[in-house]
Amino acid sequence: MGKLLAVGSMAFDAIETPFGKTDKILGGAAPYIGLAASQFDIDIAVVSVVGEDFPEKYLSMLRDRNIDLSAVEIVKGGKTFFWSGKYHNDLNSRDTIETQLNVLGDFTPVVPEHYKDADVVMLGNLHPNTQLSVIEQMEKKPKLIVLDTMNFWMNNTWDELMTVISRVDIITINDEEARQLTNEYSLVKAAQKIRQMGPEYIVIKKGEHGALLFHEDNVFFAPALPLEEVFDPTGAGDTFAGAFSGYIAATRDVSFHNMKNAVIYGSNLASFCVEKFGTERMQKLSKDEIQKRLLQFKELTQFEIELT
Ligand code: AMP
Numbered sequence: 001m002g003k004l005l006a007v008g009s010m011a012f013d014a015i016e017t018p019f020g021k022t023d024k025i026l027g028g029a030a031p032y033i034g035l036a037a038s039q040f041d042i043d044i045a046v047v048s049v050v051g052e053d054f055p056e057k058y059l060s061m062l063r064d065r066n067i068d069l070s071a072v073e074i075v076k077g078g079k080t081f082f083w084s085g086k087y088h089n090d091l092n093s094r095d096t097i098e099t100q101l102n103v104l105g106d107f108t109p110v111v112p113e114h115y116k117d118a119d120v121v122m123l124g125n126l127h128p129n130t131q132l133s134v135i136e137q138m139e140k141k142p143k144l145i146v147l148d149t150m151n152f153w154m155n156n157t158w159d160e161l162m163t164v165i166s167r168v169d170i171i172t173i174n175d176e177e178a179r180q181l182t183n184e185y186s187l188v189k190a191a192q193k194i195r196q197m198g199p200e201y202i203v204i205k206k207g208e209h210g211a212l213l214f215h216e217d218n219v220f221f222a223p224a225l226p227l228e229e230v231f232d233p234t235g236a237g238d239t240f241a242g243a244f245s246g247y248i249a250a251t252r253d254v255s256f257h258n259m260k261n262a263v264i265y266g267s268n269l270a271s272f273c274v275e276k277f278g279t280e281r282m283q284k285l286s287k288d289e290i291q292k293r294l295l296q297f298k299e300l301t302q303f304e305i306e307l308t
Helices: 029-037 056-063 102-106 128-137 151-156 158-165 175-182 187-197 236-251 256-273 287-301
Strands: 002-007 011-017 025-027 042-051 067-075 081-087 094-100 120-123 144-148 170-174 201-205 211-215 218-222
Touching (some): 002 236, 011 094, 029 042, 029 056, 042 102, 042 236, 056 067, 081 102, 120 128, 144 236, 151 158, 151 175, 158 187, 170 236, 187 211, 218 256
Parallel strands (some): 042 067, 144 170, 170 201
Antiparallel strands (some): 011 025, 211 218
């Protein structure tokens, strides 16, 4: 069975969208990545940190999905990372209201022994040095190292970010971040510049407008499913990354052709994530629902045209 190692934040989130508001709910990149990746037949371990205030019910919900949490550190007397954000009316942009790093501030990830040979490593959005430390603990070169990052690290830890970017195979970022990273408006040019930084593959996510996968001279586009109900986009990027890496770990095939399917799975699972607040929808998602939506993705994009 394929093995996936994921590192990412575990958090309390307080979210406000035009449709409502939540108090502290389960958030952070790692739960979204784990919930999405656990839809595939793979072994998954999460490396993260929480405070003593983190409810056991969240941990057991993740364990029930066969996610190995032995490398989630629980800091005695510590407080869990807290993030709050407010979405604008179009749901495509948001403002961070508050970030309390708490135990994430001095987090030292420790990769479990039995995951030092993982097939796929998913580096969730964290301090680039934390991400690098995970790469350095691997004993066998993974088939694929996937990196997610955000503007915060571009603004504050540029040199460290460049070091970790040079060590990964694929980066997943959104369009705004790709432009900030490269100073290029054209996403094609941005992808070319990012390739020069190290990654062979680049995924640029465009929210409700889908995602682009670049490799050498090839480009593939996966649409986002036009949805009737979008409640909360939080975690859509992490869900995309979790499904993408889970699919690659399950198939152990890192060809461009297979990555196209991984991008479709990423878009597919992300389309569920946004239908409810936080991780609620992902906790109730069935394999059957995923299969049905795959068919919708096919129908959305398939056409037959005579080439003359
Ligand atoms: P996404 O919507 O995919 O960008 O991810 C949202 C999740 O990222 C939320 O659940 C937050 O708890 C988490 N998050 C926000 N800021 C940070 C940060 N600086 N470091 C780690 N995780 C964060």
